[in-house]
Amino acid sequence: MPFDPLLPPVSIAQEDAVAGLGARGAGSLLRDRAFVLALMLLTSIGLIVLGVLLVTTGIDGIPQINLDFITNFPSAFPERAGIQSAIWGTLWLMGVVAVVIVPLGVATALYLEEYADRTKWWNRAIEVNIQNLAAVPSIVYGILGLAYIVRGPLSLGRTVLAGGLTLSLVVLPVVIITAREAIRAVPPSIKEGALALGATHWQAIWRQILPSSIPGIATGVILSLSRAIGETAPLILVGAATFVAFNPTGLDSPFTALPLQIFSWVSQPNSDFQAKAAAAIVVLLFILILLNAVAIWLRSRFQRRW
Amino acid sequence: MSPDDRRSDTMVKTVPEAENQHTPAVKAAVPTPVSVAAAGPHDVVDHAIARPVFETRDLAVLYGGKPAVLDVTMKIPEKEITAFIGPSGCGKSTILRCLDRMNDLIPSARVEGEVLYHGHDLYGSGVDPVQVRKRIGMVFQKPNPFPKSIYENIAFGPRVLGMKGNMDEIVETALRRASLWDDVKDRLKDNAFGMSGGQQQRLCIARALATGPDVLLMDEPCSALDPISTGRIEDLMHDLKSSVSIVIVTHNMQQAARVSDRTAFFIVDLDGGEDRRIGRLVEYGPTGRIFTNPHDTRTEEYVTGKFG
Numbered sequence: 195m196p197f198d199p200l201l202p203p204v205s206i207a208q209e210d211a212v213a214g215l216g217a218r219g220a221g222s223l224l225r226d227r228a229f230v231l232a233l234m235l236l237t238s239i240g241l242i243v244l245g246v247l248l249v250t251t252g253i254d255g256i257p258q259i260n261l262d263f264i265t266n267f268p269s270a271f272p273e274r275a276g277i278q279s280a281i282w283g284t285l286w287l288m289g290v291v292a293v294v295i296v297p298l299g300v301a302t303a304l305y306l307e308e309y310a311d312r313t314k315w316w317n318r319a320i321e322v323n324i325q326n327l328a329a330v331p332s333i334v335y336g337i338l339g340l341a342y343i344v345r346g347p348l349s350l351g352r353t354v355l356a357g358g359l360t361l362s363l364v365v366l367p368v369v370i371i372t373a374r375e376a377i378r379a380v381p382p383s384i385k386e387g388a389l390a391l392g393a394t395h396w397q398a399i400w401r402q403i404l405p406s407s408i409p410g411i412a413t414g415v416i417l418s419l420s421r422a423i424g425e426t427a428p429l430i431l432v433g434a435a436t437f438v439a440f441n442p443t444g445l446d447s448p449f450t451a452l453p454l455q456i457f458s459w460v461s462q463p464n465s466d467f468q469a470k471a472a473a474a475i476v477v478l479l480f481i482l483i484l485l486n487a488v489a490i491w492l493r494s495r496f497q498r499r500w
Numbered sequence: 501m502s503p504d505d506r507r508s509d510t511m512v513k514t515v516p517e518a519e520n521q522h523t524p525a526v527k528a529a530v531p532t533p534v535s536v537a538a539a540g541p542h543d544v545v546d547h548a549i550a551r552p553v554f555e556t557r558d559l560a561v562l563y564g565g566k567p568a569v570l571d572v573t574m575k576i577p578e579k580e581i582t583a584f585i586g587p588s589g590c591g592k593s594t595i596l597r598c599l600d601r602m603n604d605l606i607p608s609a610r611v612e613g614e615v616l617y618h619g620h621d622l623y624g625s626g627v628d629p630v631q632v633r634k635r636i637g638m639v640f641q642k643p644n645p646f647p648k649s650i651y652e653n654i655a656f657g658p659r660v661l662g663m664k665g666n667m668d669e670i671v672e673t674a675l676r677r678a679s680l681w682d683d684v685k686d687r688l689k690d691n692a693f694g695m696s697g698g699q700q701q702r703l704c705i706a707r708a709l710a711t712g713p714d715v716l717l718m719d720e721p722c723s724a725l726d727p728i729s730t731g732r733i734e735d736l737m738h739d740l741k742s743s744v745s746i747v748i749v750t751h752n753m754q755q756a757a758r759v760s761d762r763t764a765f766f767i768v769d770l771d772g773g774e775d776r777r778i779g780r781l782v783e784y785g786p787t788g789r790i791f792t793n794p795h796d797t798r799t800e801e802y803v804t805g806k807f808g
Contacts, residue, residue: 311607313607384644384646384647386602386640387640387644387646387707388656388660389630390600390602390633390638390640390708391633391637391656391660391661391711392657393657393660394630394660401656402656
């Protein structure tokens with residue numbers, strides 16, 4: 195190319211710039227790959243441990259599962275021991291927890307999202323405390339339940355109701371937090387639209403905001419329920435029995451639950467009972483997976499792109 | 501207030517603008533914001549509006565104590581289309597939202613001055629904002645249909661207002677008024693989110709009309725729409741004018757020129773510094789005059805595209 199005095203010297207720099215695009219240096223490429231590989235390895239550690247646990251439990255437990263195991267009551271003889279009363283106890287607990295956490299959780303979330311004036315210190319205090327309560331170990335709630343629900347002011351005794359209320363306390367903060375997120379996910383334009391039509395604040399909430407946030411709230415409630423039925427420590431503290439040879443007949447019945455039954459069988463020296471525990475774990479896991487699947491289905495089925 | 505006493509005034513007078521530029525009513529601290537009211541005797545535009553649906557007096561809106569718009573005094577006529585134009589941040593939407601008390605939703609907002617609606621103070625004690633919004637409809641910048649069927653979107657307003665009558669008829673009437681009926685009559689049960697943006701906005705207009713409002717406030721209703729949908733909404737506004745008073749905020753000057761009978765031009769007053777942007781009403785009058793013969797040089801510069 196002949197020298198053209200009219201061409202600005204910049205063109206040379208431009209050639210350099212284009213030339214540099216291809217070569218990024220082999221070193222940095224290698225580092226990138228190594229980093230991705232390291233991340234995959236670390237991810238797989240968690241999955242492998244979980245997988246081994248599930249497989250060994252399954253090997254021990256699945257052969258034990260049959261109709262008798264599901265329908266029998268606990269027994270001193272491993273071959274006759276079953277989990278009927280534990281399943282019914284767990285279902286009763288779930289019922290109590292659901293009835294308690296849905297209204298309390300949704301009402302609290304609505305108050306905090308729609309009415310609370312965040313410039314007031316007490317509203318900020320409530321918010322911070324709910325966040326903190328979500329991180330309190332469940333055994334602490336167990337002690338609370340023992341002191342105030344089983345004994346103390348409520349004195350409900352070692353009943354289904356006392357156990358359910360205690361578990362409700364454990365999961366309530368999480369329900370409130372997820373319900374708030376679901377309510378917040380409804381765009382403000384929906385509320386504005388309703389108010390502009392002459393709806394009252396409550397009508398806008400009841401007819402537009404809540405219906406739009408129900409899938410999110412339901413997902414949170416189901417995940418909280420699945421956490422509640424896996425809890426053991428608070429139930430031990432509130433004194434749920436481990437050997438109950440009858441189903442609960444009401445809120446004031448003594449009860450046992452699946453995790454307690456597992457706990458009690460695992461502590462038996464007889465290895466036949468430990469196989470029963472593995473079987474009960476498989477049943478509990480099955481229920482949990484079922485619940486979580488419903489939550490995932492709800493979320494994807496009703497997920498809205500605003 | 502009796503609007504009738506002003507009926508005898510002639511509709512249009514020429515404004516002796518030059519003599520009034522420096523009337524003492526114009527506050528000295530501010531470089532001549534020719535507020536229509538402050539300008540005293542030459543505000544014939546005000547007198548020409550015999551039956552205002554809205555009248556604002558020294559209306560100001562403050563956010564967290566800092567003024568956003570100041571000194572807005574104007575009369576908005578009945579059964580006409582009034583456009584608010586001006587650069588971003590001039591407070592035109594803020595003023596619009598004062599007219600149906602939507603600013604109440606912003607806790608830090610404070611409204612000063614008066615807004616009279618058919619002579620009644622909208623911000624008087626004992627006025628329920630919910631009752632205000634039942635009579636004054638609003639359409640927003642982005643179409644905001646409810647995530648429900650087309651039918652339910654329209655029926656929501658009449659239901660919360662407890663309107664009596666055949667809901668099917670109410671829905672059909674509203675959709676016809678918004679010239680949407682022929683588009684959607686076979687899919688009333690379909691979700692409104694399946695409609696195009698322009699249809700969604702007309703659905704929002706139909707939704708606002710379903711409760712039979714006296715006024716329709718439109719906050720940049722076409723800014724998210726393509727030109728064809730915009731044209732349909734403008735046609736719709738012309739059709740509605742005979743039955744509803746319309747106030748529209750628009751960024752689009754051509755739109756204001758096309759659809760409105762009167763235009764109010766707002767400006768951002770930067771004299772307090774960049775962090776103290778204050779919106780002010782500069783000029784207000786018949787649209788034809790504002791665009792062809794503006795009295796204020798700032799209006800002229802804006803409508804001829806020199807700034808904004």
